[in-house]
Amino acid sequence: MPNSKIEISDEELNSLTNAIKNRYDLDFTNYESKSLKRGFARLIMKKQLGNVLGLWAKILRDREFFLGCIDDLTVNLTELFRNPEIWTKLKEDILLEYENKLNINMWHAGCSSGEEVYTTAIILKELDMLKKTKTLATDLSSSILAEAIGGKYPKVLINKYAASFSKYLSTGKIEDCFVIDDHSMVIKDDLRKHIDFKQHNLAQDSMDKKFDVIFCRNVMIYFDDKLKEKVLNLFYNCLNDDGYFIIGYYDMLPESSKKFFKVYDSKTRIYKKVLNNG
Numbered sequence: 125m126p127n128s129k130i131e132i133s134d135e136e137l138n139s140l141t142n143a144i145k146n147r148y149d150l151d152f153t154n155y156e157s158k159s160l161k162r163g164f165a166r167l168i169m170k171k172q173l174g175n176v177l178g179l180w181a182k183i184l185r186d187r188e189f190f191l192g193c194i195d196d197l198t199v200n201l202t203e204l205f206r207n208p209e210i211w212t213k214l215k216e217d218i219l220l221e222y223e224n225k226l227n228i229n230m231w232h233a234g235c236s237s238g239e240e241v242y243t244t245a246i247i248l249k250e251l252d253m254l255k256k257t258k259t260l261a262t263d264l265s266s267s268i269l270a271e272a273i274g275g276k277y278p279k280v281l282i283n284k285y286a287a288s289f290s291k292y293l294s295t296g297k298i299e300d301c302f303v304i305d306d307h308s309m310v311i312k313d314d315l316r317k318h319i320d321f322k323q324h325n326l327a328q329d330s331m332d333k334k335f336d337v338i339f340c341r342n343v344m345i346y347f348d349d350k351l352k353e354k355v356l357n358l359f360y361n362c363l364n365d366d367g368y369f370i371i372g373y374y375d376m377l378p379e380s381s382k383k384f385f386k387v388y389d390s391k392t393r394i395y396k397k398v399l400n401n402g
Contacts, residue, residue, distance in 0.1 A: 129165075130164075130165040130168050130169065130175065130176070132161040132164055132165060132176055134157065136176045136180075137157060137160060137161055137164070138153075139176075139180060140164060140176065140179065140180060140183070141153045141155075141160075143180055143183050143184060144183060144190060147183055147184065147187070147190070148187075148190055150190075150194075150264075150325065150328075151325075151327050151328050152327070154327065154347060154348050154350050154351035154354075155327075155346050155347055155348065155351065156345065156346050156347060156348050157348070159345065159346045160346065164176070164179065167179065167193050171193070194264055194265040194266075194267075194268075205243055205285060205288035205289060207373060207392070208288055209391065209392055210370065210392045210393075210394075211243055211244075211247055213389060213392045213394065214244070214247055214370075215247045215250070215251065217389075218337070218368055218394070219247065219248070219251055219253060220251075221366075222253065222336060223251075223253070225256075225336075226256060227256055227257075227258065228248075228253065228256055228257040228258070228336050228337075229257070229258050229259075229260075229333065229334065229335045229336050229337075230244065230257060230258070230259045230260070230335060230336065230337045230338070230339070231259070231260045231261075231262070231331075231333070231335045231337075231338045231339065231362065232244070232259065232260070232261040232262070232339045233262055233324070233326060233338060233339065233340040233343065233359070234262070234263055234264075234326065234340055234341070234342075234343030235261035235262060235263050235269075235272055235321070235339075236263060236268055236272065237268055237271040237272050238261065238271065238272030238273070238275055238311075238321075239277070240339065240341065241259065241261045241272065241319060242275060242301075242311050242315060242316070244259070244339075245259070245311075245315040245316070245318070245319070246289075246301050246315065249301075249314070249315060254314075254315070254318060255318070257318050258318055258320070259318055259319045259320070260319075260320050260322065260333065260335075261319055261320070261321045261322075262321070262322050262323065262324035263323065263324070264323065264324070264325050264326070265323075266323055269321055269322075269323060272321055273321050274310070275310055275311030275315075275316055276308050276309070276310045276311075277302075277308065277309050277310075278307070278308060278309075279304060279305070279306070279307055279308050279309055281309075282298065282304065282309055285298060285309075286298040289301075300312075301315060326340075326343070326355050326358070327347075327351060327354075327355070330358070331358060331362050333362060334362060334363070334364055335362055335363055335364065335367060336363075336364050336366075336367050336368070337367060337368045337369075337370065338359050338362065338363055338367065338368070338369050338370070339370045340355075340359065340369070340370070340371055340372075340375075341370065341371055341372035341375070342372030342373070342374045342375060343372070343375070344371065344372075344375045344376075344377075345372070345374045345375055345376070349378040349380070352377065352378050352381070353378060353380050353381070356377070356378075356380075356381050356384045356385070357384065359384070360384040360385070360397060360398075363397045364397075365397060365399055366396075366397075367396070367397050368388065368394055368395070368396060369385050369394070369395040369396070369397065370392070370393065370394050370395070371393045371395070372393065373393060375393070382398070383398060384397070384398055385397060385398060386398050
């Protein structure tokens with residue numbers, strides 16, 4: 125009978141993360157331990173591996189196994205128009221600063237299945253700023269990126285999304301942005317042409333581009349303070365001096381973040397880059 129609850133010790137967690145690092149060159153050693161343990165427990169139950177030893181053995185024996193299981197380690201907290209006050213702030217305040225800029229560059233780091241990337245695109249289109257914007261959308265998981273690239277969502281959500289759309293973002297209709305059939309709604313091509321989707325690991329990959337706005341929402345909840353500081357340093361170096369950094373409501377920044385970013389709007393968790401950082 126499968127265990128109803130799988131307990132993972134710190135020693136077992138270290139063994140798993142070290143095995144994954146050695147086998148796949150994916151570093152989870154500085155992820156927040158409680159969240160990571162819950163993720164590994166979900167994976168063990170889903171794949172019916174019995175216990176930590178079963179998972180550890182599977183990782184070592186099957187080179188392809190773990191690459192398809194990254195989604196089970198995290199919970200993707202995203203949806204179209206999630207936290208609508210953020211998008212209202214973006215539309216009525218932040219993006220207006222870039223009206224006269226010839227080119228705008230954005231990065232959605234940890235984009236998950238793409239809902240927030242496309243929400244941003246809808247706003248940019250409404251402001252007539254979409255054509256001059258380049259967006260990079262990245263995630264660690266190749267399978268979740270495939271969903272994002274597809275831009276296909278269940279039709280059962282249409283009433284929920286349509287209500288948010290009309291209330292917070294536009295006088296237009298949701299049909300202006302999605303091709304809708306009996307079962308699904310698919311983002312229209314004009315809203316995806318400016319987006320470049322790429323696999324990227326925030327924990328260990330570099331980034332050589334500069335951005336005006338960086339989104340990293342509800343991703344750092346899985347990181348410990350050491351990894352958070354490393355990632356925040358990456359974002360700092362990638363953000364233009366007048367740029368904005370937008371995090372999720374569940375993200376907690378370490379004290380050291382104050383040398384990188386200052387609060388712009390506390391309600392929507394929007395920050396500005398700290399200049400002259402020595």
